Amino acid sequence: MQVRSKIVNARIITPHRIIPEGSLLIEDGRIAEVREGHMPGKNAIEIDAGGNYVAPGFIDIHVHGGGGHDFMDGNEDAFLKIAETHARFGTTSMVPTTLTSEKEELLHTLSLYERAKAKNVSGAEFLGMHLEGPYFAMSQRGAQDPRYIREPDPAEYEEVIASSPHIVRWSAAPELKGAIPFGRYLRSKGILAAIAHTDAIYEEVLEAVENGYSLATHFYSCMSGVTRRNAFRYAGVIESAYLIDEMDVELIADGIHLPAPLLKLVYKIKGPNRIALITDAMRAAGMPPGESILGSLHDGTRVIVEDGVAKLPDRSAFAGSVATADRLVRNMVQLGEIPLASAVRMITATPAGIMGVAARKGSLVRGKDADIVIFDENINVLRTMVRGKTVYEKENNGNK
Known part of the structure; x- marks a missing residue:
């Protein structure tokens, strides 16, 4: 069974720009899609970034x-x-x-x-x-x-x-x-x-x-x-x-x-x-x-x-x-x-x-490992994800 989650309401740092309000879809530990605006449906667990930054891990x-x-x-x-x-x-x-x-x-x-x-x-x-x-x-x-x-x-x-x-x-x-x-x-x-x-x-x-x-x-x-x-x-x-x-x-x-x-x-x-x-x-x-x-x-x-x-x-x-x-x-x-x-x-x-791992890590691009960090304006880390799995979440950060 395919495991899906999506991050919404995010300022996404891509290799080319910062998307001011974007969404990111994760499927089976990899990035499946990055887009502007809200990502509807997808039968995915939703993570609300709360307007904070979403960056590569x-x-x-x-x-x-x-x-x-x-x-x-x-x-x-x-x-x-x-x-x-x-x-x-x-x-x-x-x-x-x-x-x-x-x-x-x-x-x-x-x-x-x-x-x-x-x-x-x-x-x-x-x-x-x-x-x-x-x-x-x-x-x-x-x-x-x-x-x-x-x-x-x-x-x-x-x-x-x-x-x-x-x-x-x-x-x-x-x-x-x-x-x-x-x-x-x-x-x-x-x-x-x-x-x-x-x-x-x-x-x-x-x-x-x-x-x-x-x-x-x-x-x-x-x-x-x-x-x-x-x-x-x-x-x-x-x-x-x-x-x-x-x-x-x-x-x-x-x-x-x-x-x-x-x-x-x-x-x-x-x-x-x-x-x-x-x-x-x-x-x-x-x-x-x-x-x-x-x-x-x-x-x-x-x-x-x-x-x-x-x-x-x-x-x-x-x-x-x-x-x-x-x-x-x-x-x-x-x-x-x-x-x-x-x-x-x-x-x-x-x-x-x-280190020769750029084909799978280092940027929020479709197909790469879903290694992701969510942080606020002061670079305080709110959530860390390794291959789509949350390994750290700050208590009471407001994310769902």
Whole structure:
């Protein structure tokens, strides 16, 4: 029996415009029709959007945790609770992300992902795993544990990739010995190669792009800008991403990792089709301020959550974000002063394209998955739907 529902009285954000008063029909988890005005009949369960915005579900391609859990906690429940936590804030798809660790812990996390994915029916959908590290520049490690940072080892990464078909991206520093062959190997396996925690200069970034790297992980954070070596200036990764049009960039638009002027600058130069908004959220996302742990419970780094961000105990550096997807969109509109439709694109269509899932996600188009978020003028999430199923609804939001 065909399951139908329709959303009416909605301001629908499409790839081309915002329909001021529209309707959307869902059939068996997919979008069947988007139209102006009221949609009569159809024998469908009616959801009244109450004049609020209806947008594609948010896609977070870099997230470590939330709701008091981390993907490296070593259990399936953590995966499921994180997916449920971020669904409350409009995320309908996510790419679970690891931290620098021993190989054995990495392999265990990958095995947990496969089991958790099969049980994940109440939260944001998993799109595959993102391995952040351990192949980083020690000088740009940020909050990554220095005990585990090392250079790319073909025996190691080939074993890890062979162990799981669910690795969809891997972040590394391209200037390291062996990083260029590593990038080529990733691409040969259909895995997105990203640049992160790096002191590379322009020439090294250009070589990396020529050999498979295409994305700058958490742009500006833990990466080189202009440097001087023996009186000569060199462009860093930041300038390289601006110069190389083909490079995509991730933004932690929490208003803290990057202040308003930098949000505006990145948008002005790269534009909404090359920017993916990410939470980079650790376990404290969706939780009250206070002490927390970055990474695994048994071997992670103690951090302090205050001022809307996680910090190292000595407050010398940020130790991860506690942002949620709604906050990213709100900040791009309010701090970045950009149109709502562009802010939504950067957390829907653009990340869908980067991750190769645009054929089924990222826009409200007939035939695509009915991943939908309903939010008000202030980007407060009222309802989240994954493949047509409501996984979160705000109490007393007035929707039927």
